[in-house]
Amino acid sequence: MQLKGFMFDMIQNELEDAVGRENCSTREADKLVHGVDYYWLSRMWADRGMTPPEADIIVCPKNAKEVSSVLKIANYYKMPVTTWGGGGGTQGGALPLAGGIVLDTKRMNEITEFNTDSMYMESGTGAIHTHLEWYANERGYATMHYPSSQNCSTLGGFLAHRGIGVVSTKYGKIDDMCLSMEVVLPNGDIINTSPVPKHAAGPDLNQIFIGSEGTLGVITKAQMRIYVQPELRWFRAFLFKDLTSAFAAGKELLTKIKPSCMRLYDEAETVSLIKKIVGVERKGAFMNLALEGMKDIVAVEQKILFDTFAKYGAEDLGSDYGEKWWKEKITFFYPGHMMDIPQMFGTMDSVATYSNIEKIYWAMKEAVETNFPMAKFIAHFSHWYEWGAMIYDRFIVDNPPQDPHEALRLHNQIWYTGVRAALANGGVVNDHHGVGVKLGKLMKEQYGPAMQVMEGLKRQLDPNGIMNPYKLGL
Amino acid sequence: MYYTDSDKRTIDNCRFCFMCRHVCPVGMVTGSEANNARARAELISLVNRGFPYTADMAEVVYECALCGACTTQCCTGFDPLPFTKHARMAALSEGIAPAYINELLDRIEENGSAYPAVDNPELAEELASLPEKADVLLFLGNAAAVCPESAVAAVRLLKKAGVTFAVMKEEPDCGMDLADLMGPAEEARQVLLAAAEKINAVGTKTIVALSPDSAKVFLREYREWGAPLNAEVKTFPAFIVELWKSGALNFKNTGETVTYQDPFRLARELHETEAPRELIRACGNLKEMYRHGEEAISCGEGTIGLYRPDLTAKMAARRMKDAISTGAMTIITACPTSCAALRSAEGLTVKPLEVFLLEHTC
Numbered sequence: 150m151q152l153k154g155f156m157f158d159m160i161q162n163e164l165e166d167a168v169g170r171e172n173c174s175t176r177e178a179d180k181l182v183h184g185v186d187y188y189w190l191s192r193m194w195a196d197r198g199m200t201p202p203e204a205d206i207i208v209c210p211k212n213a214k215e216v217s218s219v220l221k222i223a224n225y226y227k228m229p230v231t232t233w234g235g236g237g238g239t240q241g242g243a244l245p246l247a248g249g250i251v252l253d254t255k256r257m258n259e260i261t262e263f264n265t266d267s268m269y270m271e272s273g274t275g276a277i278h279t280h281l282e283w284y285a286n287e288r289g290y291a292t293m294h295y296p297s298s299q300n301c302s303t304l305g306g307f308l309a310h311r312g313i314g315v316v317s318t319k320y321g322k323i324d325d326m327c328l329s330m331e332v333v334l335p336n337g338d339i340i341n342t343s344p345v346p347k348h349a350a351g352p353d354l355n356q357i358f359i360g361s362e363g364t365l366g367v368i369t370k371a372q373m374r375i376y377v378q379p380e381l382r383w384f385r386a387f388l389f390k391d392l393t394s395a396f397a398a399g400k401e402l403l404t405k406i407k408p409s410c411m412r413l414y415d416e417a418e419t420v421s422l423i424k425k426i427v428g429v430e431r432k433g434a435f436m437n438l439a440l441e442g443m444k445d446i447v448a449v450e451q452k453i454l455f456d457t458f459a460k461y462g463a464e465d466l467g468s469d470y471g472e473k474w475w476k477e478k479i480t481f482f483y484p485g486h487m488m489d490i491p492q493m494f495g496t497m498d499s500v501a502t503y504s505n506i507e508k509i510y511w512a513m514k515e516a517v518e519t520n521f522p523m524a525k526f527i528a529h530f531s532h533w534y535e536w537g538a539m540i541y542d543r544f545i546v547d548n549p550p551q552d553p554h555e556a557l558r559l560h561n562q563i564w565y566t567g568v569r570a571a572l573a574n575g576g577v578v579n580d581h582h583g584v585g586v587k588l589g590k591l592m593k594e595q596y597g598p599a600m601q602v603m604e605g606l607k608r609q610l611d612p613n614g615i616m617n618p619y620k621l622g623l
Numbered sequence: 624m625y626y627t628d629s630d631k632r633t634i635d636n637c638r639f640c641f642m643c644r645h646v647c648p649v650g651m652v653t654g655s656e657a658n659n660a661r662a663r664a665e666l667i668s669l670v671n672r673g674f675p676y677t678a679d680m681a682e683v684v685y686e687c688a689l690c691g692a693c694t695t696q697c698c699t700g701f702d703p704l705p706f707t708k709h710a711r712m713a714a715l716s717e718g719i720a721p722a723y724i725n726e727l728l729d730r731i732e733e734n735g736s737a738y739p740a741v742d743n744p745e746l747a748e749e750l751a752s753l754p755e756k757a758d759v760l761l762f763l764g765n766a767a768a769v770c771p772e773s774a775v776a777a778v779r780l781l782k783k784a785g786v787t788f789a790v791m792k793e794e795p796d797c798g799m800d801l802a803d804l805m806g807p808a809e810e811a812r813q814v815l816l817a818a819a820e821k822i823n824a825v826g827t828k829t830i831v832a833l834s835p836d837s838a839k840v841f842l843r844e845y846r847e848w849g850a851p852l853n854a855e856v857k858t859f860p861a862f863i864v865e866l867w868k869s870g871a872l873n874f875k876n877t878g879e880t881v882t883y884q885d886p887f888r889l890a891r892e893l894h895e896t897e898a899p900r901e902l903i904r905a906c907g908n909l910k911e912m913y914r915h916g917e918e919a920i921s922c923g924e925g926t927i928g929l930y931r932p933d934l935t936a937k938m939a940a941r942r943m944k945d946a947i948s949t950g951a952m953t954i955i956t957a958c959p960t961s962c963a964a965l966r967s968a969e970g971l972t973v974k975p976l977e978v979f980l981l982e983h984t985c
C-alpha cells in the first residue's frame with residue numbers, strides 16, 4: 150500500500166498527538182542513525198556507503214499508554230513497527246527493514262521502585278543497563294547482570310534477546326532475573342504478566358515475551374531482581390591439558406558449588422592468553438573462574454575447588470589474571486581492543502548439554518575452517534549450568550570482499566554453515582544474542598513443527614503482522 | 624567536509640561503537656539515538672562516503688554539549704569533540720547550520736559577546752575602587768552577566784584576603800562560546816587574538832579566571848591557536864585555596880550539608896575537582912552526588928544553554944534530582960552557567976561557590 154498526497158502527514162500528526170511533537174522525528178539524521186545497529190551487515194553496509202534501512206518516522210514514547218496509542222495507530226494503518234532499544238543487538242533485530250515506524254524506547258527509562266524488602270527494582274525498559282547498575286550500587290546492591298554491552302543496551306533489549314552477563318553461572322540469565330513485566334500487545338492492550346514468576350497459574354507469560362524480540366509486543370516495564378553485594382569476589386585461573394579434562398572438572402565442580410563466573414578457552418585462545426600471563430606459549434585449556442559471596446562460605450568453596458580441579462591435573466595460575474580481567478572486562482569491547490570493520494566477524498554462540506558441547510565445538514570449528522579457509526575460528530565457554538554449557542565461538546575474516554553484496558553472501562554462508570553444525574549436534578540457533586534477521590531462516594530448522602507454537606502466538610497477537618517484520622523467523 | 628587524520632581515526636572507531644552513550648547528558652534527557660558520539664560519527668562517516676551533509680545532520684552536531692563525558696570514559700582514549708567542532712565549522716561554511724546558531728553568532732558579532740551588557744550597581748560599586756593594573760587580574764568572564772552575585776562575592780573575597788588585583792574596565796569576551804560554536808575557524812581565532820592582545824596589555828602576572836569557561840579557553844585554545852597570554856592562568860577555586868592555605872583567608876565550618884556540581888570544563892577539561900571540594904569541606908559538610916568529579920553528569924552548562932535552552936532545562940532538571948537525593952538543602956556550583964541552569968530547575972537552593980565561601984569567612 151502506498152500513501153498518497155497528505156496521508157503520511159495525517160499519520161505523522163496522529164503519532165505526534167500520541168507522543169508529543171518533539172518526540173516524533175522524520176529527520177533524515179534520525180533515520181540514518183536508526184539504520185545502523187551492532188549487526189555486522191548493517192555496519193558493513195554503511196561502511197560501503199550504501200543507504201541504511203530507513204524508517205519513515207521515529208517515535209519515542211514515554212510510557213505504556215503512549216506505546217499503546219502508537220500501536221493502535223500502526224495497526225489501523227498496517228504500518229510496520231520496529232522496537233529499538235540501544236541498537237546494541239548483533240542480529241539486526243532493531244533494524245527497520247520494512248520501513249514504517251521505529252519505536253525507540255529510551256525515554257521509558259524511569260526507575261519506579263527499588264524494593265529491598267522483596268529484592269527487586271522496577272524500571273522502564275528503555276533504561277540503559279549501566280544506569281540500573283549504578284542506581285543499585287548507590288544503594289549498596291547490584292543487578293548481577295554484567296553483559297559486555299551494559300553501557301550500550303537497554304533492559305528491554307536484554308529481555309527481548311534473552312541476554313546474559315559474565316556472572317550468570319551463579320545468578321542466571323536475564324530471564325532468571327525477571328519477576329514481572331508490563332507489555333503492550335500489538336493491538337494496544339496493556340497487560341501485566343503475573344505478580345511473581347513461580348506459580349502454577351498456567352504457563353509463565355514472562356517467558357513468552359522474553360526472547361520475542363519485539364515481534365509480539367513492546368515490553369515497557371519490568372521488575373528485576375537485585376542482589377546484595379558479595380563480601381568477597383575471588384578469582385582463580387587454571388590450565389588444563391585439554392578441553393575434555395577441563396569440561397570434566399567443570400561439570401563435577403558444578404555438582405558441588407556454583408562459581409559466579411566461569412570461562413574456559415579453547416587451545417587457540419589459550420595460547421595467547423597464557424603467553425600474557427606466564428610469558429611463554431603453552432598449549433592446553435585455560436579456565437578463569439570466580440567464587441563469591443560471604444567470606445566464610447567462599448573459603449569452604451575454595452577448598453572444594455582446589456580438591457576437585459587437582460583430580461583433573463589442573464595447574465593453578467593464581468588470582469592476578471582474574472582480578473585484572475574483572476577490571477577490564479568491558480575494555481575488551483571498545484574499539485581498538487575489539488574486532489571491527491574492515492574485518493568480517495561473528496559470534497555464533499550456542500548452548501548444549503555436556504554430552505554435546507565439545508562435539509559442537511569440534512563440528513563448528515571443522516565446518517568453518519574447512520569450508521572457509523580464510524576464516525579464523527576461536528572459542529570459549531563462558532556460561533555453565535549443571536547440565537551443560539554455552540559455547541561463545543567466533544569467526545574472523547581479515548580481508549572480506551569489498552563488494553557489499555559479495556561480503557553479505559560470504560557472511561551469511563559462514564553463519565549458516567556454523568550454526569547448522571551446532572544444530573546437527575544438539576545445539577540451538579543461539580545462546581544469548583538472539584535471532585533477529587540474521588538467523589530467522591534457521592529457526593524452522595531448529596524447531597521443525599514446534600515452530601507453529603510461535604507462529605500461532607504471532608498470528609493471534611499480531612494478525613496484521615506489524616511487529617518487527619522479518620525477525621525471529623516469524 | 625574538512626577533517627584531520629586524527630578525526631578520521633576517531634570517526635572510524637566511534638561510528639559503530641555504542642559504549643559511551645550511557646554518559647551522554649543530552650542522550651539521557653532526550654532519549655534520542657542521535658544524541659551520542661557514535662551517532663554523530665556515523666553521520667559524518669556517511670557524509671564522507673558521499674551522503675549529503677544536511678541541515679538536520681548539522682542540527683545533531685549542535686545537539687552536543689561538548690561536555691567531554693564520552694571522552695573521559697572512552698577506554699581506548701578516543702575524543703569525539705574535535706571532529707564535532709570540525710563538523711560545526713563545516714556546517715557554517717556550507718550554510719547549513721541551524722538558524723539559531725547563525726542568530727547567536729550575529730549577536731556575538733554585534734555585541735562582542737553572547738551575553739547582555741552588565742548592569743549591576745552592586746558589582747559596579749565593588750569594581751569602582753579597583754586599580755587599572757595589578758599583578759593579579761581577576762577575569763570575570765560570563766560571571767558578570769550570568770551570575771553577578773558570584774562576581775560580587777569573588778571581588779569581596781579577594782579584597783578580604785588583601786589581594787591587590789585589577790578587573791578590566793572593558794573586559795573582552797574570552798571567546799569560549801565562539802570556539803564551541805565555530806570550532807577552530809579563522810574568525811574565532813581572530814577574536815581570541817584580539818582578546819589576548821587586550822588582556823596582555825594589562826601587563827599582569829597572574830590571571831584568575833572566575834568562570835571555568837574562560838579558564839578553559841585561556842589554557843587550551845589560546846595556546847593551541849597561537850594567541851598566548853603573557854601571564855599564568857589560575858582558576859578561581861585554585862587561587863582561593865592558595866590564599867586560604869597561606870592564611871590570607873579563613874573559613875568557619877558551620878556543618879551545613881551541601882552538595883557540589885562539578886562543571887565539566889573545570890572537572891574534565893582542567894582536571895580540577897579537589898580545589899572546590901577542599902574549600903567546601905572547610906565550610907560545611909559535603910555530600911557527594913551520584914556521578915561526581917570527572918564523571919559528573921552535566922547540568923546543561925556551557926554554550927549549549929545559549930542556543931538550546933530547552934535541552935539545558937532538561938539536563939538541569941535531571942541533575943537536580945541527583946542533587947535532591949543526596950539529602951542536602953543546597954547545591955554549590957563553581958560556574959556561572961551551571962548556577963543559572965540549575966536555578967531553572969525546581970529543587971534545592973543553588974549557591975555559587977564564591978557566595979558560599981564569603982558567607983563562611985571569618
Ligand SMILES: Cc1cc2nc3c(=O)[nH]c(=O)nc-3n(C[C@H](O)[C@H](O)[C@H](O)COP(=O)(O)OP(=O)(O)OC[C@H]3O[C@@H](n4cnc5c(N)ncnc54)[C@H](O)[C@@H]3O)c2cc1C
Nearest residue numbers: 234235236237238242296297298303305306312313363368
Ligand atoms: C559491545 C557489545 C557486547 C555485547 N555483549 C553481550 C553480552 O555480554 N551479553 C549479551 O547478552 N549480549 C551482548 N551483546 C548484544 C546486545 O547487547 C544484546 O543483544 C542486547 O540485548 C541488545 O539490547 P539493545 O537495547 O541494544 O537492543 P536493540 O539492538 O535495540 O534491539 C534488540 C532487539 O530487541 C527488541 N527490543 C528492544 N527493546 C524492546 C522492548 N522494550 N520490547 C520488545 N522488544 C524490544 C528489538 O526490536 C530488537 O529485536 C553485546 C553487544 C555489544 C554491542
Ligand code: SF4
Nearest residue numbers: 637640642643660697
Ligand atoms: S569515544 Fe570511545 S566509547 Fe565513545 S563512541 Fe568513540 S570509541 Fe566508542
Ligand code: SF4
Nearest residue numbers: 647687688690691693
Ligand atoms: S561531549 Fe557530552 S554531550 Fe557531547 S556526545 Fe559526548 S557525552 Fe554527549
